[in-house]
Amino acid sequence: MDNKIENDPFSQNDSILSSALSEKVKYLSDLNDSIKNGNDLKVYELMDPNRFATEVKGEQPDQPKASFFNLAADLKAQLSHHLSNKLIDYLGTTYPFFYYHEYDLGKFNIYFGNWWDHRMFGELDAINVQFNFAEDEYNTLAKSFELESQNKRVNDDQMRELGQKNEKLTQLIEDQTKRDQRKEEIRKQIKENEEKSPMPWEAGKVKEEHQQLQDALLELTNIDEQASDGRAAIKKNENQILALSKEETIYNLEKQNIRASFGSFEAFIDNNNNLYAKYLQSLSKESQVTDGE
Amino acid sequence: MSNENTDTEKKVLTTPELLNNYTGSIQAGLDNGSKYVAAFKSLNQTKELNDLLAAAVELTNYQLNTDFVEFPHQFSDEDVQSIFFERLLALSNNADGFAISNSEHVQKLLAKFTSLGDNTFTFTKSTKNAAGFFFGPTAHNRPLFYLNLKNKELMFHGSALIDYFVVDLEGLEIGAIKQAMQVIMQAAEVLKESFGFKIDFNVLDGVNGEFYEFAAGEIPEPILDELFVKSADNKYILMSGENGGASLTLDNDTKLNVYNAGDEDRPKWGATIHDNDQKESWLNLLLDYPFIKDWYLDNKKQLEILSNKFIFG
Incomplete structure (x- = not known):
């Protein structure tokens, strides 16, 4: 049973296997050297040679390059931690308003600004050199930019509504004396109504009048109730307005900062989309400068 | 002028003794008055700070009237x-x-x-x-x-x-x-x-780092939100600080810090001010920055600065 057919149909031989293994060993040893030499540019190339070729070198290779990154894929967290050092330095000048917190090995939260109650804005992916913005936060910012061109703010409607509610409540509280007078009048009318001894053909009308007066009185006492809860409601609304204007203040600071660094939201987006290329080109320039020395 | 009380157990005084006691008492009252006058003169005229303080201390709670001599016109301790x-x-x-x-x-x-x-x-x-x-x-x-x-x-x-x-x-x-x-x-x-x-x-303390302790101990977040919004309206940005606190850089690098100097279980919120001349006090800050004053007054119940409770309480 150990007889093999003479010719290997896959033309496998040890030298091919050995060369494949050597390539892998070389890959890992290159990666290791690049880490040790602090050559992040090379690390990025080794991690994704195809993206590197097209986006950084501007090449259009006919055939995809062989990628061995799966050999080190389980070390992503460690690699990310290593790569984040230089990347965050670079981002510190291009995106001076972002702050990062490494909440787990190689994992970074992005904070927009370092002002009071700054927003957590998503995560930094150091391996792929990209921001993964938190969708809600990013969308609100985009909306804020969009509304700004129409001279509006994200929370305008809500704030206006709360403001109007408070005006109404204040009015209700102020009108208490008026209502008290009105209630007194109605009570008097009810008493007069009850003292009437109508002719049978008028009885229906008197009864109807009585009902109307009762209804009017009930409506006024209902309003009284709203007014008596008014102060607490006003305070609650004021707190909400404060929270909303805090949000607006934050959006404003974010927009100001983006404009100061990029000129416009569009330019910011554009830079985000080309971050990989821009960062690696800057690394490449840096290494040429140091090589030249 | 009767002196019955002192006579009860002792032997009856002779007339000269009695008159002697009388003049002695008046003299003591006058001497007491002279001492007062000397101290008052010093209070009014001395050029020496030490004498001034000594005179004021002596005159405070000074018992000027005696049984035999009374002075109708007196300045109060106040x-x-x-x-x-x-x-x-x-x-x-x-x-x-x-x-x-x-x-x-x-x-x-x-x-x-x-x-x-x-x-x-x-x-x-x-x-x-x-x-x-x-x-x-x-x-x-x-x-x-x-x-x-x-x-x-x-x-x-x-x-x-x-x-x-x-x-x-x-x-x-x-x-x-x-x-x-x-x-x-x-x-x-x-x-x-x-x-x-x-x-x-x-x-009034302008020394950098003096801790102005807020009455509330714990300062709820909306109060700092309000400072953040009011600061931004006035072109200052409240930054987030250590331990959930906040800091505000004002004019001439004057820095206001609001933070919890205690811990979570026993919060002790308050403020410090740092400025180049060590002159800016909490009171000055409220006078110089109307928005900080508004913030303080809006939340006075919590932000009131504590004073010596024993003396003023």
């Missing part, structure tokens, strides 16, 4: 403090800022700050300590500071100072208000430098 305060400033080259305004009326002297117009001030004796006096505007029953010359203590009352200088005097030129505060500060400095008084400057 008046002695006013005179002391005025002369203290005069002797330390600050004669211009503060003056007694109604010296023609004996008793209950009133004083004015040159820069504060017709507002008058006076001292009131503490009910807890005979040597302690509260100084405040005549129109309000709110002491700005407590002065005890005997124990060498001067303590400022933070929230009363703010109520008076920031709220009651609102509309007055800030420079004039600061000038009056400066006069009080000068007096405090002299007391500290010359006599080693123990002084609690409270909201």
Whole structure:
């Protein structure tokens, strides 16, 4: 049973296997050297040679390059931690308003600004050199930019509504004396109504009048109730307005900062989309400068 | 003039003895008066700070009347403090800022700050300590500071100072208000430098890092939200600080920090101010930045600065 057919149909031989293994060993040893030499540019190339070729070198290779990154894929967290050092330095000048917190090995939260109650804005992916913005936060910012061109703010409607509610409540509280007078009048009318001894053909009308007066009185006492809860409601609304204007203040600071660094939201987006290329080109320039020395 | 009580158990005095006792008692009363006059002269005229303090301490709670000699016209203990305060400033080259305004009326002297117009001030004796006096505007029953010359203590009352200088005097030129505060500060400095008084400057303390402790202990987040919004409206940005606190950089690199100096279980929120000249105090800050004043007054219940509870409580 150990007889093999003479010719290997896959033309496998040890030298091919050995060369494949050597390539892998070389890959890992290159990666290791690049880490040790602090050559992040090379690390990025080794991690994704195809993206590197097209986006950084501007090449259009006919055939995809062989990628061995799966050999080190389980070390992503460690690699990310290593790569984040230089990347965050670079981002510190291009995106001076972002702050990062490494909440787990190689994992970074992005904070927009370092002002009071700054927003957590998503995560930094150091391996792929990209921001993964938190969708809600990013969308609100985009909306804020969009509304700004129409001279509006994200929370305008809500704030206006709360403001109007408070005006109404204040009015209700102020009108208490008026209502008290009105209630007194109605009570008097009810008493007069009850003292009437109508002719049978008028009885229906008197009864109807009585009902109307009762209804009017009930409506006024209902309003009284709203007014008596008014102060607490006003305070609650004021707190909400404060929270909303805090949000607006934050959006404003974010927009100001983006404009100061990029000129416009569009330019910011554009830079985000080309971050990989821009960062690696800057690394490449840096290494040429140091090589030249 | 009867002396029945002293006679009961002793033998009956002879007439010369009786008259001798009588003149002796009057003489003692007169001597007591002379001593008072000497001290009062010193209070009024001495050029020496040490003599001035000694005279004021001696005259405070001075028992001028005796059984045999009574003086109908007397200055009160409060008046002695006013005179002391005025002369203290005069002797330390600050004669211009503060003056007694109604010296023609004996008793209950009133004083004015040159820069504060017709507002008058006076001292009131503490009910807890005979040597302690509260100084405040005549129109309000709110002491700005407590002065005890005997124990060498001067303590400022933070929230009363703010109520008076920031709220009651609102509309007055800030420079004039600061000038009056400066006069009080000068007096405090002299007391500290010359006599080693123990002084609690409270909201007047301009030393960097002085902790102005808020009454509430715990400061809820919306209060800082409000400071954030009000700062931004005035082109200042409240930054997030350590331990959930916040910091605000104002003009000339003046920095306000609001933070919890305690821990989560026992919060102790308050503020510190850092400035290049170590001059900016909490009270100055409220005068200089209307938005901080509004913030403080909106949340006064929580943000009130604590003062010595034992003295002022």
